[in-house]
Amino acid sequence: MVLMITSHQCASGSNQPAVSTIFAIVVKRIDTKSAKLDEELTLRTISDVAVNGIVVIPSGSRVVGHIVELATKGKGSDQSILAIVIDKAILESGKEISLQGIIAAVAAPPDSSLSSDPTYAMMHSNEPKMVGTGPGTASPASKVDSTAALGSARINGEMRKDLLLNAESQGAIGFSGLSLSWRLTAPPAVTVFSSNRKEIKLDAGTQVLLRIARPELEGNPRE
Numbered sequence: 001m002v003l004m005i006t007s008h009q010c011a012s013g014s015n016q017p018a019v020s021t022i023f024a025i026v027v028k029r030i031d032t033k034s035a036k037l038d039e040e041l042t043l044r045t046i047s048d049v050a051v052n053g054i055v056v057i058p059s060g061s062r063v064v065g066h067i068v069e070l071a072t073k074g075k076g077s078d079q080s081i082l083a084i085v086i087d088k089a090i091l092e093s094g095k096e097i098s099l100q101g102i103i104a105a106v107a108a109p110p111d112s113s114l115s116s117d118p119t120y121a122m123m124h125s126n127e128p129k130m131v132g133t134g135p136g137t138a139s140p141a142s143k144v145d146s147t148a149a150l151g152s153a154r155i156n157g158e159m160r161k162d163l164l165l166n167a168e169s170q171g172a173i174g175f176s177g178l179s180l181s182w183r184l185t186a187p188p189a190v191t192v193f194s195s196n197r198k199e200i201k202l203d204a205g206t207q208v209l210l211r212i213a214r215p216e217l218e219g220n221p222r223e
Contacts, residue, residue: 020214021167022101023047024063025109026206032072032082032199039067041084043208046163049215056215057097062090063210068190073198082193082200083183086210101212102182103191107164108174109205165209 024043042062049057069083089097164173172178177197183190193200 018214019211020049020051021047021104022049022057022063022210022212023163023165024208024210026202026204026208027062029204030082030200030202032070032080032201035067035070035082037067037070041065041067043210045089049212051214051217054217056217057089058091060092063099064088064090069192073196080195080197080200084191084193085188086191086212089215097215099212099215100187100189101210102184102189103180103208104211105165105169105180105209106172106175106178106202107169107207109203109207110162110164163207165207167209169209 022045024045024047027042027044030041042064045057045059045061045063048055048059063086065084065086067082068085069081071077071079071081073080084103086099086101086103088099091097171180172193175195178193178195178200181192181194183192193202
């Protein structure tokens with residue numbers, strides 16, 4: 001897991017990266033004032049993850065994690081703390097892929113980004129719903145999903161255009177007093193946000209760089 005911080009190449013000397021990077025955005029604000037232990041958090045990917053030329057996690061998938069530690073400055077702690085474990089990716093098909101990884105960097109959303117647009121929040125509130133229909137039958141929900149998918153593509157394009165992070169980024173960009181550290185001595189890997197302020201807040205639209213152990217292709221164990 002230390003390789004997630006220090007290297008993107010396999011120790012074997014292969015050109016295939018041992019670590020994959022994912023660019024994503026925060027879907028719903030994460031705030032230490034209202035968050036709870038074990039609460040799930042969701043990121044939306046804006047880049048593909050490919051293994052041997054095959055896309056394993058496409059752009060538009062969800063990355064789900066959960067909160068493992070919370071502390072607020074002044075309430076028995078000299079810092080505000082938010083610790084997160086990344087759990088899995090959920091594809092638009094519903095397929096789940098277990099992930100081992102960290103949040104390597106975050107960047108506050110630019111004022112011009114879609115995160116400040118009420119339409120952005122409204123579109124993300126329309127998560128796809130499972131609706132039972134007969135074969136070949138088009139349901140209202142399927143039309144909503146198609147519209148949402150088109151909207152997501154537009155959002156993804158806008159977010160990539162305004163991306164403040166790159167594959168080598170590390171730490172917190174555009175956040176005053178916020179720092180990142182990682183606990184990697186034993187699985188699962190933990191990303192720790194710490195701040196000298198009374199709260200830690202990652203608004204919707206916050207850009208995120210994840211570094212994950214390379215996902216396995218079905219029938220192909222990780223080398």
